[in-house]
Amino acid sequence: MQYLPVCLRLKDAPVILVGGGTVGTRKARLLLRAGANLTVVAPEISSELESLLAEHGGTWQRSEYRETDLHGRMLVVAATPEQSVNEQIHADATALNLPVNVVDSPALCSFIFPSIVDRDPLLIAISSSGRSPVLARKLRRKLESEVPGAYGALAEFAGRYRDRVKEAIPEETPRRLFWEQIMEGTVAEQVLGGRESRAEQMLEEQLANTQAHYVGEVYLIGAGPGDPDLMTFKAARLLQTADVVLYDRLVSEPILEMSRRDAERIYVGKRRDDHAVPQEQINQLLVDLAKEGKRVVRLKGGDPFVFGRGGEEIELLAQHGVPFQVVPGITAGNGAACYAGIPLTHRDHAQSVRFATGHLRDGTINLDWGKFLSETETVVFYMGLVGLPVICEKLIEHGRPANTPIALIERATTKEQRVLAGTLDTIVDIVEREKPRAPTLIILGSVVTLHDSLSWFGDS
Structure with a gap:
């Protein structure tokens, strides 16, 4: 991963854009939508940019760029047609430890603008790390058609109830499972259909009936022989729900990265004559974690039932009454x-x-x-x-x-x-x-x- 995707709060933040042409106007539109206090430095700017600044309260500094223009700024964007000027802006911003983007020059960027699917407050950013903006835009168009606009309303709804649910369900894992049920169930459908009053009533009813303890579950997932594209849809979906992932050396890093970022990862071996965790301890660990109310994924290379010792693991789960699912994988x-x-x-x-x-x-x-x-x-x-x-x-x-x-x-x-x-x-x-x-x-x-x-x- 060459860049770390972040969501940067720019409300009222002092941002400078050097350059006022067509490309600069596109960047200004994004920055102003994010609430930035934008100053544009350029001898001339497009009529659209001038209108945008007037509408959003931005400033046009009608002059050539000077190093002192960067003082007091939070973010720097360079979009001039002169490569030497862009290089100087990059050098000056870097010396001041300011994040800088030089349009169409990835080597001069400490941050880049992703393609954005905007369902405010829900945002989806797609980036090719500066390699292929056209590909990023293609994926954005695909997502635009697959993510309804009402998802923004659903995010707002969840935000309004966040503290209420936290108060009712103080423990993290049960609370996350509750929200997963909400987002995948009828409450979310009511919000997406524009019936928020009904959704609020249903959510309160579900909160009133919430059980204090959620029963955990174990998923034995066949990760296939290495290529993440060979994972089944079900395997990928369940991997995303896991609180804990137990994995071994046969599981490739790209597959492991498909799990939730906040999921606990436990390495359990195995290589010849060197088992990080003996099989009997793995079996017991699956039982113990599930009894704590966690969703546990046992991620196995290939298929769990082809030289994967999956049968031994579910045998102990069955003895202890722990719910489990086995997801086949393409065997090696x-x-x-x-x-x-x-x-x-x-x-x-x-x-x-x-x-x-x-x-x-x-x-x-x-x-x-x-x-x-x-x-x-x-x-x-x-x-x-x-x-x-x-x-x-x-x-x-x-x-x-x-x-x-x-x-x-x-x-x-x-x-x-x-x-x-x-x-x-x-x-x-x-x-x-x-x-x-x-x-x-x-x-x-x-x-x-x-x-x-x-x-x-x-x-x-």
């Missing part, structure tokens, strides 16, 4: 195969697929190797990076040809994805040379030969 086997251009099944190569764990225990992998010999079946090994030499050795030992195609996919579906392809007798040396990092996934079978022709994503 499917995601990695698709992004690597390796179909798990193909009429000419494989008519079935088998998923197995490649995790070492006491230096070996306890699998029935005789079941892995079919050349018309694709085999997917999870957690097999360290155990790869054992996997290859056992497969060859039990009869798989040494030239059987095999691929190791590193950090699948992310921008760091890499595919290392070889055969049972060459892949160990390839991995030793390339030194991939976990998480990785291994695919065995003739479908791997399709990778070169069907791969479409990442560095292969």
